[in-house]
Amino acid sequence: MAKPLVTCLWFDGQAEAAANYYCTVFKDSKITQVTPMVVTFELNGNKFMGLNGGPQFKFDEAISLMVNCDSQEEIDYYWDTLSKDGGEESVCGWLKDKFGLSWQIVPANLGELMAEPERAQRVMDKVMQMKKIDKAALENA
Incomplete structure (x- = not known):
């Protein structure tokens, strides 16, 4: 086994x-x-x-831990908590915590939002403009 x-x-x-x-x-x-x-x-x-x-x-962006969030409140909680006290915000839902470990804080339905090629491009265009992910903006893309 x-x-x-x-x-x-x-x-x-x-x-x-x-x-x-x-x-x-x-x-x-x-x-x-x-x-x-x-x-x-x-x-x-x-x-x-x-x-x-x-x-x-040292940690670098070649590896990250992904947190799939069901709500904007979860995204806000993990983003705000992991990026504080010496953490660093990045782009597209990525951040580094105070120990230098990279995280992706994303909506759990991101794969679904990216399933259709035409919509996927609109979603990616939105993601590329964000630091912390705005779940509603992606769902409306």
């Missing part, structure tokens, strides 16, 4: 602080183990390991 995948996130000595922070952002979350080298935790049923690996590697 195949084992579930676990995402390993490399931190420069901040793994426990990051895990604690993420567990406050995502309500269905918990820390499952803390050692000096690693912290294991779950966010909305997804397993992660935070590694205190040192300064050699």
